[in-house]
Amino acid sequence: MNSLTPKENNIHSQILGSINEIDQNQWDACTCLASALYNPFISYGFLSALETSRSAHKDNGWQPAHIIIQDDNQNLLACSPVYIKYHSYGEYVFDWAWAEAYQRLGEAYYPKLQCCVPFSPVTGPRLLTRDNLPENEKSRLRQVLARMLIEFAQKYKMSSVHVTFPCKPDLKILDETGFMIRHGLQFHWRNQNYKCFDDWLNTLSSRKRKNIKKEREKAYQSGVEIHTLIGSDIKKEHWDSFYQFYQLTVDQKWGQAYLKRSFFDYLSDAIPDDIVLILGKEKNMWVCGALNLLGGNTLFGRNWGSVVEYPMLHFEICYYRAIEIAIERQLDYVEAGAQGVHKISRGYLPTTTYSAHWIEDKKFETAIRKYLSIERESISKDKAQFNIISPYKKVYNKK
Incomplete structure (x- = not known):
């Protein structure tokens, strides 16, 4: 063949x-x-x-x-x-x-x-x-x-x-x-030349704007420190932790872990500048994270996982931080993966x-x-x- x-x-x-x-x-x-x-x-x-x-x-x-x-x-x-x-x-x-x-x-x-x-x-x-x-x-x-x-x-x-x-x-x-x-x-976010996160928030209805502010505040109250790592900032320890989160998510959904642990090492070597890894730390331990990839005009959200359960932490790391990165880098879109009607109230519209x-x-x-x-x-x-x-x-x- x-x-x-x-x-x-x-x-x-x-x-x-x-x-x-x-x-x-x-x-x-x-x-x-x-x-x-x-x-x-x-x-x-x-x-x-x-x-x-x-x-x-x-x-x-x-x-x-x-x-x-x-x-x-x-x-x-x-x-x-x-x-x-x-x-x-x-x-x-x-x-x-x-x-x-x-x-x-x-x-x-x-x-x-x-x-x-x-x-x-x-x-x-x-x-x-x-x-x-x-x-x-x-x-x-x-x-x-x-x-x-x-x-x-x-x-x-x-x-x-x-x-x-x-x-x-x-x-x-x-x-x-x-x-x-x-x-x-799917549900995608679109950048309308926003200058900052608050600039985007001001395009939302008053009720939705207040809800998002409350969600972000609840995420902050968890005490989890959020770190955004790109390229050479991402080390083996970060991938080890993230893979643990990835496997836990798969187990919770009765799914199959398609990606091997070594995939992330090879990926990090191959296209380091395209990787955005957002991790949460609590008491000097990594406890949650989301993997994103950078395209020419789009931030692609892919995998999320966590060993802790705090209200709104998932929304903060996967959706709101992604929006902030897109605005900062002047990207046109955020694609937050498959499914998820709950994304609509967070500004991600059906596509x-x-x-x-x-x-x-x-x-x-x-x-x-x-x-x-x-x-x-x-x-x-x-x-x-x-x-x-x-x-x-x-x-x-x-x-």
């Missing part, structure tokens, strides 16, 4: 069993590294940390099979982070019911093909192209990648292809290629997320299309209702 045949002249494709099979500089040349569009989750460093730590590995159902496109001189032109999946864990777009329906029909849903960032419900590019190419060439190569995903699944007799949390330019191409589009909801799906079985595809149409309408109604309870003053709701 090492090549596909694109129907294009002067380009050549390959399937990589590991991202470590390609030069880091070539992969990162496709990630908008120096622009506001940079997304750390698709960086070589992040993906390599997942694989090297064996967090994303065939043994746990994530077999790397990245697609790359090169020119005659072996220069990387385009690529996609791709995995052969043997289950549906760690994706945050749920298709378990589809798998069960396949099984009832006596067909195999797994393996399937997944184009995504493992364990990360973060919107970003999935059909990556070299940054310095002309826009029309980028579009052409994205179309080639979209077709190659389908060809990959067909060639190796997989049931389906799933591209989760793609950006809108990729979504458009996937739609035109025949993928079914699915909608989801549509997307996924794209191709199904080999056409009868099954027809049924899925009908289901997705109904689901999209339901999500649209939910989003409208959530916007009604926005904490912002009416004048700001219209922006």
